Amino acid sequence: MKLSITYISLVLFVFANCNSVNFPDKKEAKEIAANPEALQEHLKDIELPDGFKIDIYAANVPNARAMSLSPSGTLFVGSMGEGKVYAVRDEDGDKKADKVYTIAEGLNMPVGVAFHDGDLYVSALSKIVKLEDIENHLADPPEPVVVYDKFPDKSHHGWKFIAFGPDGKLYVPVGAPCNICEEEDPIFASITRMNPDGSGFEIVQHGIRNTVGFTWHPDTKELWFTDNGRDWMGDDLPACELNHAEKDGLHFGYPYCHQGDLPDPRFGGKRSCDEFVPPAQKLGAHVAPLGLEFYTGSMFPDEYKKQIFIAEHGSWNRSKKSGYRVSLVRLDGNRAVSYEPFASGWLNEETDEIWGRPVDVELLPDGSMLVSDDYAGAIYRIYYERS
Numbered sequence: 001m002k003l004s005i006t007y008i009s010l011v012l013f014v015f016a017n018c019n020s021v022n023f024p025d026k027k028e029a030k031e032i033a034a035n036p037e038a039l040q041e042h043l044k045d046i047e048l049p050d051g052f053k054i055d056i057y058a059a060n061v062p063n064a065r066a067m068s069l070s071p072s073g074t075l076f077v078g079s080m081g082e083g084k085v086y087a088v089r090d091e092d093g094d095k096k097a098d099k100v101y102t103i104a105e106g107l108n109m110p111v112g113v114a115f116h117d118g119d120l121y122v123s124a125l126s127k128i129v130k131l132e133d134i135e136n137h138l139a140d141p142p143e144p145v146v147v148y149d150k151f152p153d154k155s156h157h158g159w160k161f162i163a164f165g166p167d168g169k170l171y172v173p174v175g176a177p178c179n180i181c182e183e184e185d186p187i188f189a190s191i192t193r194m195n196p197d198g199s200g201f202e203i204v205q206h207g208i209r210n211t212v213g214f215t216w217h218p219d220t221k222e223l224w225f226t227d228n229g230r231d232w233m234g235d236d237l238p239a240c241e242l243n244h245a246e247k248d249g250l251h252f253g254y255p256y257c258h259q260g261d262l263p264d265p266r267f268g269g270k271r272s273c274d275e276f277v278p279p280a281q282k283l284g285a286h287v288a289p290l291g292l293e294f295y296t297g298s299m300f301p302d303e304y305k306k307q308i309f310i311a312e313h314g315s316w317n318r319s320k321k322s323g324y325r326v327s328l329v330r331l332d333g334n335r336a337v338s339y340e341p342f343a344s345g346w347l348n349e350e351t352d353e354i355w356g357r358p359v360d361v362e363l364l365p366d367g368s369m370l371v372s373d374d375y376a377g378a379i380y381r382i383y384y385e386r387s
Helices: 004-020 026-033 034-047
Strands: 054-057 064-069 073-077 087-088 099-104 113-116 117-122 127-131 146-147 172-173 190-194 200-205 213-215 223-227 239-245 280-285 290-296 306-314 323-333 334-342 357-363 371-375 378-384
Touching: 004 357, 034 054, 034 378, 064 113, 064 371, 064 378, 073 113, 073 117, 073 323, 213 290, 223 290, 239 290, 280 306, 306 357, 306 371, 323 357
Parallel strands: 064 357
Antiparallel strands: 054 378, 064 073, 073 087, 087 099, 113 117, 117 127, 127 146, 172 190, 190 200, 213 223, 223 239, 239 280, 290 306, 306 323, 323 334, 357 371, 371 378
């Protein structure tokens, strides 16, 4: 049997990359999650701009992923490996959680949560379910009710952050079922939406490899979202992306073009990068940008108003880790003008060791910002104290 030089080169390239993979240690993560005192000590490593501080809002929230805050202050949290959904309550208003309820379990990757009209919507791989009137039943939660069950059941990029848009519709992404491939079914690598009852399903954006976070500009109501770039093109390519959709029906390049100007080695010859919407901001390669939020609170200094905070989960396939922080993208109107770290220190850049992985960001009514961490099983609160 003869093997092509191209095939052999590809195998050697992947093998070399696999040898350099440095996965986060799950055993160490469990040890950190089980020790809130040690976690508090680790917070001394977090670097923030002057005047900002960080504290533990809730510990013992295993695999904490997406967050959704109800108007009455219940913080709902999805999870990845646990199959559970949590409700976190600060009953006495001291900005520290008093109680963590498990309100659902046994679900398939219930990563995404979205509170709407008294009900909690949860993504569960191939379906969306809801827990009705949930805040009146935290201690005795109802059985999930299926809202929509026609999503693909492929687990690769099958986890879904979800959110209700300004139009009152539920937005649900569907990632590509691979690192890089050209799927015939248009539902893959897309963002979809539906009415709260599951009707009116439609695909609204295309060419998005794996978005795990999106939000809407507080003034224009236009959609902004992160996208995770493909793997196995080296440490520094391609860039992950912050994207901006000014209207429905756009295509953002996957699998043909990455970071707006980098044709894919396999599929790039089929279509030109000029055909697609370029990213609003190139982010670091493999930083794994997940949840994001426009700052609309009143606690932080004015320079942060209507700027974008992004949770970077961190790389798994670079020879030297990157990400593991909360970054800030500054805007001038609808134009991104800078990309910089805001909260860092979950990664020790000298030793390449980590103790946390930011996943999502959520604002509290007082203007402070919550950050979920699925590695340490915790929720942090970042706040500002004027001198």
